Amino acid sequence: MDILYLLIPLSAVLVLFIVAVFGWAVHKGQFEDLEREADRILTEGDPALDTDQARARGRAEESPGRSTAS
Numbered sequence: 001m002d003i004l005y006l007l008i009p010l011s012a013v014l015v016l017f018i019v020a021v022f023g024w025a026v027h028k029g030q031f032e033d034l035e036r037e038a039d040r041i042l043t044e045g046d047p048a049l050d051t052d053q054a055r056a057r058g059r060a061e062e063s064p065g066r067s068t069a070s
Contacts, residue, residue, distance in 0.1 A: 025031065
């Protein structure tokens with residue numbers, strides 16, 4: 001029963017922290033345009049390639065452990 005003297009204030013502080021973080025996110029505009037990010041992933045073109053990725057894409061795809069010579 002004595003643990004309730006610890007758990008009740010601790011849970012109240014946790015709830016206040018969660019409400020504060022949610023309020024901060026709303027104030028900073030995190031929830032203003034949810035549809036744009038959902039559409040962006042479908043409509044953007046190919047991402048820019050690094051030099052390593054460009055070289056790998058230029059060759060035929062192969063497993064790292066296998067050679068193409070038979």
